[in-house]
Amino acid sequence: MITEKITRGARPLILITNDDGINARGIKSLAEYLMPLGDVVVVAPDGARSGQSAAITVKEPLRMAMVENREGYRAYKTTGTPVDCIKLALNVLFADRPDLIVSGINHGSNSGVSVIYSGTMGAVFEGIVQGVPSIGFSLCSFDSDADFSICRNVVQELCLRAIEKGMPDNMGLNVNIPAVECLEGVKVCRAARGRWTAEYDSRIDPMGRPYYWLTGYFDNAEPDATDTDEYVMSHNYASVVPVTPDRSLSEIDPRIVEWMAL
Amino acid sequence: MITEKITRGARPLILITNDDGINARGIKSLAEYLMPLGDVVVVAPDGARSGQSAAITVKEPLRMAMVENREGYRAYKTTGTPVDCIKLALNVLFADRPDLIVSGINHGSNSGVSVIYSGTMGAVFEGIVQGVPSIGFSLCSFDSDADFSICRNVVQELCLRAIEKGMPDNMGLNVNIPAVECLEGVKVCRAARGRWTAEYDSRIDPMGRPYYWLTGYFDNAEPDATDTDEYVMSHNYASVVPVTPDRSLSEIDPRIVEWMAL
Numbered sequence: 001m002i003t004e005k006i007t008r009g010a011r012p013l014i015l016i017t018n019d020d021g022i023n024a025r026g027i028k029s030l031a032e033y034l035m036p037l038g039d040v041v042v043v044a045p046d047g048a049r050s051g052q053s054a055a056i057t058v059k060e061p062l063r064m065a066m067v068e069n070r071e072g073y074r075a076y077k078t079t080g081t082p083v084d085c086i087k088l089a090l091n092v093l094f095a096d097r098p099d100l101i102v103s104g105i106n107h108g109s110n111s112g113v114s115v116i117y118s119g120t121m122g123a124v125f126e127g128i129v130q131g132v133p134s135i136g137f138s139l140c141s142f143d144s145d146a147d148f149s150i151c152r153n154v155v156q157e158l159c160l161r162a163i164e165k166g167m168p169d170n171m172g173l174n175v176n177i178p179a180v181e182c183l184e185g186v187k188v189c190r191a192a193r194g195r196w197t198a199e200y201d202s203r204i205d206p207m208g209r210p211y212y213w214l215t216g217y218f219d220n221a222e223p224d225a226t227d228t229d230e231y232v233m234s235h236n237y238a239s240v241v242p243v244t245p246d247r248s249l250s251e252i253d254p255r256i257v258e259w260m261a262l
Numbered sequence: 263m264i265t266e267k268i269t270r271g272a273r274p275l276i277l278i279t280n281d282d283g284i285n286a287r288g289i290k291s292l293a294e295y296l297m298p299l300g301d302v303v304v305v306a307p308d309g310a311r312s313g314q315s316a317a318i319t320v321k322e323p324l325r326m327a328m329v330e331n332r333e334g335y336r337a338y339k340t341t342g343t344p345v346d347c348i349k350l351a352l353n354v355l356f357a358d359r360p361d362l363i364v365s366g367i368n369h370g371s372n373s374g375v376s377v378i379y380s381g382t383m384g385a386v387f388e389g390i391v392q393g394v395p396s397i398g399f400s401l402c403s404f405d406s407d408a409d410f411s412i413c414r415n416v417v418q419e420l421c422l423r424a425i426e427k428g429m430p431d432n433m434g435l436n437v438n439i440p441a442v443e444c445l446e447g448v449k450v451c452r453a454a455r456g457r458w459t460a461e462y463d464s465r466i467d468p469m470g471r472p473y474y475w476l477t478g479y480f481d482n483a484e485p486d487a488t489d490t491d492e493y494v495m496s497h498n499y500a501s502v503v504p505v506t507p508d509r510s511l512s513e514i515d516p517r518i519v520e521w522m523a524l
Contacts, residue, residue, distance in 0.1 A: 053315035053345075056379045061465070061473040083315075083379070084476075091461045092474060113391055115509045117318045117345070125509075129375055129457045161521070168517040170455075174509070188518055190510040193432075195391045199353045203323070211323040212354060214346075242511040242518040247377045247387075247436070248452040249504040255430040256504040259423070260450055 005095035006074070012038030012099040012163045015132075017085040018106065019049045019119025022067065022077045026105035026139065029148035033155045034102060035072055037163060041098070042068075042075040043089040045082065050108075052081045052119035054126065064088050082123035090130055099163050101127035104137035105151055107144060111176045111229040111239060112192045112218050124172045125245040133167035135159065140233065141179035151177050154186060154238045174241040176229055184236045191241050192228035194221040267357035268336070274300030274361040274425045277394075279347040280368065281311045281381025284329065284339045288367035288401065291410035295417045296364060297334055299425060303360070304330075304337040305351040307344065312370075314343045314381035316388065326350050344385035352392055361425050363389035366399035367413055369406060373438045373491040373501060374454045374480050386434045387507040395429035397421065402495065403441035413439050416448060416500045436503040438491055446498045453503050454490035456483040 006013070014034050018027040022044035031040050043064070057080050068075040076093065078085050086101065103123040110118040120136045127134030135158055139151055154177055167173075174191070177183070199216035220230050229239035249256070268275070276296050280289040284306035293302050305326070319342050330337040338355065340347050348363065365385040372380040382398045389396030397420055401413055416439055429435075436453070439445070461478035482492050491501035511518070 048321060051318040051320040053317045053384065054378050055315045055317040055381075056313040056476060058313040058476055059310060061475045062462075063471075063473055087458075087461050087476070088474060091478075092464065113507070116316050116387060116391070116507055119317075121509070122315065125378060129378070131457075165521060168521060171511060171518065173518075188522055191508070193508075195393075196349075199349050200324075202354065209325075211325055212350060213323045214318060214320055214349070240518075240522070241509075243509045244511050245375070245378055246453070246455075247383070247503075247505045249433060249506050256433065256435075256450055256502075259427065259430060260502070 006041060006093050008096040009039055013096060014038045014040050015089050015098040015101045016040060016042045017044050017082050017103050017123045019045065019052055019082045020107050021045050021047045021049065022075065024107060025144065025146065026107050026148060030102060030105045030137065030155065031073065033152050034159060037156065037160055038099065040073050043085045043093065044077060045085060046077040046079055049081050049119045051117050052122060053117050054083050054122035055081045057081060057084050062088060064092065082119040083126045086123050086126040086130065098132055100159060101132045101134040102159060105148055106138035107146060108138065108142045109140040109176055110136065110138040110174060111233060112194055112220065115174055115191055115243065121174055128170060128172040128245045133162040134172040135162060135175060137175045137177065139177050139179055146179060150180065150183060170244055170246065171242050174243045175238060176233055177238045178233045178236055180236050183238055186240055187232040187237045188240045189227050189229050189232050192220050192222055192225065192230040194219050268303060268355050270358040271301055275358060276300045276302050277351050277360040277363045278302060278304045279306045279344050279365050279385045281307065281314055281344045282369050283307050283309045283311065284337065286369060287406065287408065288369050288410060292364060292367045292399065292417065293335065295414050296421060299418065299422055300361065302335050305347045305355065306339060307347060308339040308341055311343050311381045313379050314384060315379050316345050316384035317343045319343060319346050324350060326354065344381040345388045348385050348388040348392065360394055362421060363394045363396040364421060367410055368400035369408060370400065370404045371402040371438055372398065372400040372436060373495060374456055374482065377436055377453055377505065383436055386436065390432060390434040390507050395424040396434040397424060397437060399437045399439065401439050401441055408441065412442065412445060432506055432508065433504050436505045437500060438495055439500045440495045440498055442498050445500055448502055449494040449499045450502045451489050451491050451494050454482050454484055454487065454492035456481050
């Protein structure tokens with residue numbers, strides 16, 4: 001049993017998770033960049049949970065174990081999803097609310113519609129629902145040995161701002177950083193609309209039975225729009241997309257009132 | 263290999279999935295209610311996938327197998343999530359686009375913030391992204407033997423409307439039906455804000471190690487609001503919440519422009 005609950009000390013309390021697992025290079029880099037800003041607590045899946053969206057574990061119990069404890073840095077691994085990690089941290093581990101929840105740094109882009117499937121961003125949506133300022137970071141490289149140092153300044157500047165100013169109600173950030181030598185800067189934008197196409201590689205196993213690998217490519221439905229994350233990243237800017245966990249259309253959309261009246 | 267692709271015949275083509283699995287009573291009821299409206303194709307998980315949100319399977323290949331084929335009704339089970347089912351159906355099974363995607367009928371409510379975690383609604387968001395009119399239905403009873411007949415009229419009326427009129431761009435519906443003797447009617451509303459609290463039941467296993475069951479209750483942050491799904495259901499109406507897969511805040515929210523400028 002976790003008996004000693006985590007309390008907030010003199011410095012800001014920062015909760016970190018990801019969907020690539022606690023041993024991924026991205027989360028280690030993230031923790032390193034955030035330790036100058038506050039006390040860091042990592043609660044992350046014990047292995048890869050890519051594509052887990054906001055999934056929660058409902059049919060099995062979860063496990064959680066401390067894996068590291070040193071000055072200003074504690075780390076716990078769990079058997080759950082990224083959302084499970086946030087829920088376990090806030091319900092079981094923490095006596096005080098953290099000042100900030102940060103997810104990532106993801107190995108690979110979460111721009112465009114990928115935000116829907118992303119476990120990294122699932123944790124961010126959970127953080128927003130829980131009322132904690134929450135930011136997800138992704139580096140647009142799937143290389144497990146990727147150099148995350150291009151992310152350092154963006155991570156530190158946005159997280160410092162979120163700790164000092166808080167975040168607007170019901171809003172978090174999805175930050176995607178192109179894997180380039182030199183960033184031009186940071187731009188606030190929205191997610192490009194589109195969808196993944198040609199999504200399966202169909203194969204036959206040695207027993208003659210079919211199986212299907214998810215693959216495909218993102219078909220950007222608005223390649224000419226200049227206010228999308230895809231556009232700003234293609235111009236070497238980090239994209240900052242304000243996101244919301246709300247799934248309802250704002251207020252009652254007049255289109256649906258008309259639709260129902262037809 | 264699935265060699266013969268599904269084409270649209272004279273009647274509307276309706277794709278059905280769920281997150282309780284292909285043998286759940288809810289999906290069998292849904293198929294029964296929709297067969298008068300068109301040709302039904304069920305592509306559903308081979309077992310329970312509750313709480314899977316919009317999760318996709320990225321690290322393992324998927325399997326899909328036909329389990330039933332009769333006039334106006336075909337059924338396939340997959341090893342994937344609800345979103346995987348929609349993707350497999352549209353990419354591998356279907357030569358033509360379906361006229362409608364319907365998910366459910368879920369055993370249990372997907373009102374309030376539950377829409378975020380729901381596998382039933384994950385499939386609906388995928389359908390919307392794919393450009394197909396998409397509706398999720400849930401009956402607010404977790405009883406596996408629940409009587410779904412209270413849902414019949416609501417399901418048939420809304421699905422007929424969606425087939426005949428289509429749906430507004432980038433919009434789907436999350437329909438929750440209270441488990442009551444008699445429905446007062448149907449109301450368009452929005453999801454109640456709030457969050458789940460007291461979420462874990464912590465236990466010790468026979469080896470002395472802790473484990474954690476997800477539990478808790480929904481804490482409605484706006485119990486007095488009369489335009490929420492929680493409110494209308496408590497008054498014996500089915501709630502119809504227009505939903506969007508967009509996670510970006512609409513356009514560029516002035517609050518974030520100010521936040522970035524601080």
